[in-house]
Amino acid sequence: MAVYGIDLGTTYSCIAGIDRIGRAEMHRNSEGSDTTPSVVFFETPDNVVVGQPAKDSAVVQPDLVISRIKRDMGQEVTRTLHGRPYTPEEISAFVLRKLAADTQVATGETVTDVVVTVPAYFGAAERDATRKAGRIAGLNVIDIISEPIAAAITYGVLNPDEDRHILVYDLGGGTFDTTVITLRGGDIEVVCTDGDHDLGGADWDDHLVEHLAACFRREHPDAGDPLESNATEQDLRKIAEDLKKTLSTRLRHTVRVMHEGRVTTVELGREEFEALTRNLLERTVAITRRTLETARAKGVLSFDHLVLVGGSSRMPAVAETLSKEFGLTPRLQDPDLAVAKGAALYAFEETYRRLANSGERAKAEAMALEAGLSAVQRRAIEGRTIKTVASRAFGIVTTNRRTREDYVAHLVHANDPLPASVTEDFATLDDDQTGVTVRVMEQAGSAESKELGDNDQIGEGDLRIPPGKPAGFPIEVTFALDTSGLLHVTAREHERGERLDLDIQIGGMSEEEVVSSRDSLARVRVD
Known part of the structure; x- marks a missing residue:
């Protein structure tokens, strides 16, 4: 079973698979490069061009070229080309289709099962939009994982028996984040993360x-x-x-x-x-310093390695400044490709574990045999755990009963361990209230805040209340955030054993729109 890892970047994207001896290998595009510019040229309504040719076309036909679309992921915005509005998910899907198609030509294998990476600081809406982009592209997205985790997998598998603390500094083309990771016995645990998805x-x-x-x-x-x-x-x-x-x-x-x-x-x-x-580099230093302070509060006082990830970390000033500021010797390890390689390794391991644990041991063994894994390596994969944290705080808008002022009550906080499931009780404000509007909010700034302006609304839905209920009628709200950073919200009222459920739709596109878009764009040629 062929599985792949995709680094869907702001400026460049790439794809990796697993070779015959279990190593991650890059798959080059049709132009012969490991990386593909994340640029889409809408040449005609029925033909789009992705990659370097699209980037070159930006000079002569800039109004038909879209780049840096990753910065719009999770937002309800569209770009209109040839009279048709395209969502960020749809435009990203064209990039994914290009990567998949070129890999199929090179390997002769159809690309179906993939793991796609996102910046650690991506929130629920951006992660959900990334998953939907994969589905629109006709891919089965096994999982969404953070770029620093993917880089740590690439780095950590080299010496799985060594326990150490790693600071990952990830400066990509359009996003930046820093993450503290603990490697212990081959297991990976994210201690904390911070970043800015508008800096790169x-x-x-x-x-x-x-x-x-x-x-x-x-x-x-x-x-x-x-x-x-x-x-x-x-x-x-x-x-x-x-x-x-x-x-x-x-x-x-x-x-x-x-x-x-x-x-x-x-x-x-x-x-x-x-x-x-x-000033840009100083912004990354400030975020890194903030991350280290959070790590210290969690008991991580020293670091064994500082790993630089992302093509932009190649700038000499990055390593020089970090070394001076934090007294650590930066390690520049394959910064352009480490994320895709780690995602491929994760995709392989996750697929192997799922098969082994679901009664399909024969398929799992066939995968291991094809990749040349030893019995020791198989046991290590089956036993390996990856623990991560919430990238931001999430909550709902509630109202102070005395002042009637709205504020955000956070149920999940930044750097809480994942998966997280938190249930809290709220109540109606008035007698005979017939319903409540549940507004799901996500931390927008660098620090958690109750102010509405410091949070972004990522979902909304209405919950009906039985008639004739007095003020203070209880409403139970549950936030479930999984290890991929995807959020599921449920609001309930309990009346004589009955309950009403409300599922908040995260992201700009509904499931029906995703299916419709996949079918519609499948007719568009991608070069």
Whole structure:
């Protein structure tokens, strides 16, 4: 049974599988690269192009190209192309289809069962949207796991008998998070996590784009602003990304900015680049420091390794700053591919465990035999546990009975161990109340807050109340958050042994819309 791990990234995505001797291996795309730009070009209503060709098309047809869609996951927003609105789930599904199709061509095997990774700081809505994107792409999403866990699997399986504490610093193209992980006897336990899903390497690119545009404006004050031209802006973005990568290996580099027939030559040194983007790096340091404080409160006082994950962590300033700030020697281990490889290993192990524990031992043994696993390795896989935590706090809107002011009552808190199931009692405010609206909220900022403005609403539903009930009629609310970070909410009232259940739909697309979208987009060609 072939299973795969997919790193669905903001700027680049990739897919890995398991080879004949049980190792994770990357599957290259049709262009011969391990990574595929997460860019979609809607060439026609019936044909979309994904990857580097789509990225190249952004310069000439920017209005038909979508990138960085991962930052919109879990939000009820659409992008309209050729007169049809597309959700973030649907656009992400095209990227997933490209990865699956290219892998099928390379291996001859149909890609069906996958594990997809998400940033550790992704909330319930984003995780649910990612799962739905996989389903729209025609994939069976075995699980959704956090990127640092996937990286830890890649890292941890090297020496499963060594117990150690690891700080994972994950700076991807569009998201950032830090996670403290304990490896003990081959088991993986997430101690705490923190992050910002609106911070990543793309923001370094944005700073460079602004700098290049400013240099052009200074030299050609009578010309138009290059950022007011979609074509020039897309060209600047490509120049900026290449410049950022070049300055990771060279101390200085020169580029040319062209707009309206004018040319400006810009020379930039690594120190200047680091000064331009210092505020971004300082944001990651502040989050890392906050994560370490949370870890200390949980009893983790020292670290054996600092592992850098995500392509943007290749910037020399990252390792230098972290070493100076925290006294740890960073380890840059396959930052672009470690997450996909870990997801593939997890997919294999999870499938093996499920088969072994569900009475399908023969299938499990066939998987192990094909991967060349020894009896010791099989026992280790069957016994391995992975424990994680909630990335954010979750609660409902309730009202102070005395002041009648609304506030958020959190049932699950950030860094609570998962799975979590919490039940609390609430009550109606008025006599003869016929119903209540249950508004499910998720922590939006870096700290838990009761203020409505510091939380995002991710679900809503109405619960009917039997007639004639006095104020204070009890309502029971249960939050169940699973190990994938997906939330299930139930609200009940108990009257003479009867109860009403309310399931909150998390995410922008309903199950019916997912099925309809999968069938509709299956007719669209993906190149």
